[in-house]
Amino acid sequence: MYTIGKLSKNTGVTVRTLDYYDEIGLLNPSSKTEGGHRLYSEDDVMQLERVLALKYMGFSLDKIKEILGTKALNWQESIQQQLDMVKREQERLKMLEQALLGVSYSIEFEEEVNWPIIYRVIQFYHQDPEEVFQEYNHHLNMEEIQKLADINAKMTEEDIHKWMEAIYDIKRHIHIDPRSEQALELAQRWLNQAEKMFEGDEEFMEDLWEPLQDLQEGIAFYPMDKEVVGFLQRVSEAHKEAK
Amino acid sequence: MYTIGKLSKNTGVTVRTLDYYDEIGLLNPSSKTEGGHRLYSEDDVMQLERVLALKYMGFSLDKIKEILGTKALNWQESIQQQLDMVKREQERLKMLEQALLGVSYSIEFEEEVNWPIIYRVIQFYHQDPEEVFQEYNHHLNMEEIQKLADINAKMTEEDIHKWMEAIYDIKRHIHIDPRSEQALELAQRWLNQAEKMFEGDEEFMEDLWEPLQDLQEGIAFYPMDKEVVGFLQRVSEAHKEAK
DNA sequence: TATTGAACAACACGTTACGTGTTGTTTTAT
DNA sequence: ATAAAACAACACGTAACGTGTTGTTCAATA
Structure with missing residues (x-):
């Protein structure tokens, strides 16, 4: 006792x-x-x-x-419910982590707190994980959207950082001559990171290129926007001509 | 307004x-x-x-x-703190998920609620993720312990399930003749899953074999215990003799 | 302009799993 | 017998509101 x-x-x-x-x-x-x-x-x-x-x-x-x-109880049911809860919570935290990273990097690269961007990041990650890429459903089929979601889920912290760094560098030099060495280098950095994330699936990247051009306020592939897409196109064309 | x-x-x-x-x-x-x-x-x-x-x-x-x-505030610091918190919480949830899976499978395979096992699973996962494999520090160096932790972290739900299934099957037939076909099959099933988890790193598996023999109430590699290790050894020896 | 229904302010109590602190009583050690 | 330690029972506090109540103000209608 x-x-x-x-x-x-x-x-x-x-x-x-x-x-x-x-x-x-x-x-x-x-x-x-x-x-x-x-x-x-x-x-x-x-x-x-x-x-x-x-x-x-x-x-x-x-x-x-x-x-x-209770004597004869449904242990398995209780445990399954807990497991479901834990899994949902894990997904939520993963989204939250990516949102926080997005905001952190946007402050790092822009050197100020950009509220509109924060709103968009939050809004983006606030959706159901499943819905996040549905904005592409006019251009991609379900399988491709799933692929996109997988790629997004597999992105490491380093990937996110490098991706954002490359894009912010482009934004800072958005008006330089597309035929210049520097422009080519910026585009190369972006391309390298994109290829890494897409594991070299060039076909899929090409499929994505078209919807990217319509990209308005979308936040998938944040912080990419029309301006950046335009820059990349200009560099690409200038490079082809030079050959 | x-x-x-x-x-x-x-x-x-x-x-x-x-x-x-x-x-x-x-x-x-x-x-x-x-x-x-x-x-x-x-x-x-x-x-x-x-x-x-x-x-x-x-x-x-x-x-x-x-x-x-506050006007000029340390955004980055606040966000970093949040990020740290989110990461810790994710680790905790991961442990929790594995604990729940462990309990779930133990109920499934034993067809009853085995409280001592639950205590051990809980106790095991209750520690800091880092400390979990420190009980092997007499046999393994730091690098190897890290490797073990990585393997554990990479285990999918299916891995855990199959691992436990194989071991529970052995426990159910612990006293059968080690020279029998059935014993060999059971040992093979275990070995296959172990090799899958260790990605075929046979050298590392051999290093682990020694500490496994001392395995008492330890819960790493749960639900493996001395009995199971003994069974696997008997089958292995019987198989060698037969050749 | 009077009326009536909707919106509102202000307040109270409930929620979870205890932490902290108080007062009065019981136990234990000396 | 006495003092110190442990204990029971109670009260209030926590975070971010949900729910419900009463009395008041607003807006639309007759």
């Missing part, structure tokens, strides 16, 4: 927490002293360990009470 | 929320009617949008107030 203080020390759970579990009926001590002090049995300790395990698994105390209270 | 109701409809934010933001001084309307009804200007709308953007990024209302309240 443990007093509440001993139990607390043995398990690392605070007295207040045990107090609370007693209050909500999640873990009632199986006996008491004459003076009213709580005494916990070995069975109580086991019950507490079960509670802690389920708590770690992310269940609410209410749910835990339900799970431990 | 918008009334609180119009603003609510335009932005999708509930009136109660705007009420609350007014209360905590996060968004005070810039004017009021004679009767005391709140009127929001275009600037107020902008402020609200900023609040919503920062909220989506996961900042607390207190932090948002601080961020929007």
